[in-house]
Amino acid sequence: METLESFHEELRHIVARRASNDHLVDTIAFIREVSDRLEDDPIYGEFKLSEDEGKLGNKNYKIHGYTDFDESDGTLGLVIGKWYDSDAIETLTTAEVNQLFTNLENFIVGSIKNNLFEEKVESSGVYEISTTLSEYKNKISRIRLHLFSNAVLSQRFKESLSGDIGGISIEHQVWDLLRIKSLYESSREREQIEIVLSDFDSDGIPCIEASKTENLSSYLCVIEAPLLADLFERYGSRLLEGNVRSFLGMKGGVNKGIRSTIQDAPSLFFAYNNGIAATATSVDVGRTSDGLKITELADFQIVNGGQTTASILSARKKDGLSLSGVTVQMKLTVVNVSEANLMIPKIAQYANTQNKVAIADFFANHPIHRKLEEISRRLRAPVRVGTRLDSKWFYERSRGQYQNERLYLNKSKRDLFDLEFPSTQVINKTDLAKYDSAWKGKPFWISQGAQKNFLKFAAQFTPKGDASETEHWETISPNFGDSYYQDMASIAVLWKKIESLISSARGDWYAGDYRAQIAAYTIAEFFNIFRVKGGEFDLSKVWAAQAVPDVLGPYLVELAIRVQQLILTPPPGTTNVGEWTKKEECWNRIQSLPVEWSEDLNAFLLDKKEANSRKAENKKIGQIDDGISAQNTCYELMNSGYFSGLCQWPPFFQFFTPNEQSLIKKASTPKSFLTIFNDKDWRTIIELKNKAEDEGFRHTLN
Template sequence: MEDSEFLNELRQMVMRRGETSNLVDTIAFVSEVAERLEEDPVFGEFILAEDSRQGAKNKQIKLHGFTDIDESDGTLSMVIGRWIDDDEPAILTTADVDQLRGWLENFAAEALDGGLDEKITESSPAYQLASTLRRKRASISCIRLHIFSNQPLSRAYKRESRSEVCGTQTEIHIWDLQRIKALYESSREREMLQIDLDEFGSTGIACIEASRGEGLQSFLCVIEGNLLADLFDRYGSRLLEGNVRSFLGMKGGVNKGIRKTIQDAPHLFFAYNNGIAATAASVTLDSIGSTARIMKISDLQIVNGGQTTASILRGKKQDRLNLAGVSVPMKLTVVASNDAHDLIPKIAEFANTQNKVAIADFFANHPFHRKMEEISRRLMVPARTGIRVQSKWFYERSRGQYQNERLYLSKAKKDSFDLQYPSDQVINKTDLAKYDNVLHEKPYWVSLGAQKNFMKFATKFSSKGDQTEAQRWEELSPDFGDTYYQNIAAMAILWKAGETTVSAAKGQWYEGDYRPQIVAYAWSFIFHALRKAGREPDLKKVWEQQEANQGFLQVFKRAAVLAQRTLLELPEGSSNVGEWAKKELCWGKLSAIPFRLDTTAIEWSIEKNEHKSKARDARQQGIQDDGISLQQQILMKAENGYWQALMEWRSIEIHVFGPDLDLLRRASSPGTAVRLATGREWKRLREISDRCEAEGFRHHENVVGQP
């Protein structure tokens, strides 16, 4: 795609976001790119925070948003955007970059040393950033300065990427037109790191090749503690596989045992520590004497051992410990790029099994997501008067999936796609978690931010006791069928209508900040009041009408006023609205307030007994749908040769025998597979498949047999 074509697509995205979220173009642009970057470890979870003022000595201060401290590596990000609404924007010059960078650096300097937090109203998210910079200065390892622009960066730009502000290290990241285009075109959700160990004064990582297979190559390595610390210091949580990073951030803290070993017995570190597990896209090897050494690594990700890595760096930087003599065992698996998306999360999951990490930490490929995606591709919205084409609500199982699927279509196909999946009918996995937790009266979880709220949501899928994850999902799956997805889409409608209602009240009762928290608390407050009255929200009615009733939004407005008041009335000892919103005490304060339910609220709700009856019916339908879906999967595997290939797998008799082998034989032919009539047989075949794949079986269509 040419730059001009992409720029036009980007302009349409910005316009749509601006219209639906009541944002000016620059802020809509910043929000659009920030949302796409949120799962990139170099960025994080974005908080919109507009601030513009004159600082000391008349220096201009400007900010559009930030991401909070990443607990795994001590970094935070500041963001400023530049949007030029021209068909062919001029080049982003060095002078332009210096100006934008200067505005962010001025904010940081005044916050660190100039008491900026005392000059910003406490109800502003910018106050949260300024306060964090001052209070947590000693914990901040680096401030990342992000510049977003829809202009192409000048080729003459040669500034150093790293510098200091008031003694705190900074690092600039410029997201110009070409880099944003590459971000949108990429099917990955992160930029690939290219690490040259020469740049760290290293002679490489000693290694031996341990195994080699189809698409995989594994090495047993020894990495020096200083090198591991330097890599993490340079690249931070970009080195941590996404779910490991989230888990580490939730736990925080430094392992005291690691610190003690480094301090008292560094030569025993290798013996005492389990080491780290990592993956890479490729490595470059060299030999020094008889020892093979890794000299370059592409896309290094630590999938187990994040706590070890962070603790080693903190020991070096904060405790001033000497890492000479510290060696860390490392298992490095090189994964072919076409297999990376599926295999890396699995490697991470199994590498962490010994630590009993909850399924919430490795949720990206859970069958729940695949089921939501499948439902969203077939479930049409109810027919409405005057609308010829019935559309669908698109579920994004991975970040940017919606734009990626439409980006390279012809104009005619793109128009058809847009009619089928309108841009305002997209739900991603963190949106879904947000809507679900609001519905279940957890606005304080939603206020934790998208990723941490998602982790909270995902805990409901964790296995219990001796249950396997597959057994837990089989138990839960019927509850997450068509009716559930309709309810989530209805919540999306209510959420967006709530955002519009709050934004429209700016200059009236809305003070202009913390809109997401107000919306989350207000809807949860209404649902709480309905349940106290023995009723439930009628989300089916919202789904059927595909819009929020204006009378119901008047109820929401009353709730939102109370929600904002509760959020802004900080308890003694607290000075941060964002942090107060994350506390269950905040929800307790709001939910204790009496709330009058008028006739409109009653009309948009149903009695609790009716709700329970509908839920039972939905579960029964879910059980039936799951059975049909499983039967279809079994037959499809028969038709594409999966069961036949499994029969011919050389290890089959080690893992499958007796009645299971007979069942597999019957499934291997489409003609006999179609006669498998019981759900028990279908489930048994699925268990056989899962067991054999866990033992190494892989099936590729048109390839018979496996090594």
């Protein structure tokens, strides 16, 4: 385990690199760094920069950013940071914490009660969050105040609950160095919730154990509606499994059928409602005179029935209905923490089949990520001018993977890692979706936020017609090979360059807000200009140089200036610039810009015939690579004894057809393995392996 001192030193290096790469001051670079780690945790969400400070009367306010309003539980977050540029670990005192939280609370009061937004420029981010607080004050149930610091919270600190502001509950979240270290060391993408039911005046949830295997246990439970409402009121969408929260478009409004049943026939709610399905990584179960009761839960997540849960709370809180006598059936699956990342999304997927949720909606384990991860670990980038060594672009299949892989290396190995995978050459899943959408002319998707854009990106992996997910992936997989990853890395270079050009123009032409939207629209329009000319921008030239050619810089600046002007001047009746950039109408207006072609661009124009020829050739190479990859995977599994073990699996003869049994047996020994020649057979073998694992097969190495 890394010491706190060494983690503190490493965090300082991470922030310094980020500040340099993204042209940010250290405090904002620090907030963005930790925010990226927290983005998938419902306690946080997607961070939006909105720096502002000032006075309201004799009271100071200050804010560094915010997280969007979450309709599933009526929460939003405000963010402030305290960064210490010191070699030694500082202490965050009670007085400092209280002052920073007071600064945020004063901003809330100013926005809700004093129309602070009227003093702000309409095209600014602070206007957007201040307006949201004012307009949504009757919908917001809780505001989370997040304080980030690289200091250690004083042991004498006692969190002072401020009650509420204008009827809205206020919750404090202090992310000090210890908590951030724990966050970085965790392999999960959310902080685990530990629930002790006695804290909610409950003696437990009645249950019976329905099934038990080595890796999971299932319980059938009856949970009282007041307890379920209390849990959701306290933890909100932190209780909703990430894919369910993100992909089902949860709304906080009460379902009319649920409300009428609670009001008119509370004793029949259990019979009328389908109940909820949930997971946990551990539970404490005690035996009482009334039978088994669950008294504690770790990492409790609702994977089906989020709407039911939100509606029950809404019925009590907004409609004033009593929940006395209302009970809810619950199926609870307890999964070993080591299996949680793999199993919980699958449980959520199958629990939601009645809602016709596409497989792409549960996208975290899609093979595209494993494929791009494999490509990124072997594909070397050309040597950049002025450097002696080549390097690679690191693909993060899970959030924080890059830092996690380098965090516990000794100094010499870490230095080698940094040479091979520079911090400027990291692409995560939401980055990938952003680059793909910009390439395809969908900047308004990007402006809707990382998660919503990711959904749009994921849709292309959804099977069409009667095709299975596997069949669909086999069809499109060759399109996502080495050349695709090179193109995405090239767009990353272009994106970073444009962000740099924008940031360096602060105080000149850049107004200081909406950098991400300006960059997205500028890149999309840049590609569009080449398409208007009847071709494509040749991304291979960016890949070869690992940089944006200098000759393109002035052209990109002029384009970004024109894009900013159209973004910041929405049509009459629209004042929220952030919302304006989410609309396709905004993109249509920018596409209508006159094309100002420069002769310098001719060198980067790839005519349509050549572009189509390259695409066809890359697909052929992708098909060959896929076949080789499948064969290599099967060979490694055969060598490990995997298929021999699968042949000994008790359900083997019942689960597989005779032809499938024969194919698996061929793959189980070196001699018979050599008789398999067909690429389709290799893919089928991998599919059979995955099917067996879905049914519980596990191979243990001897």
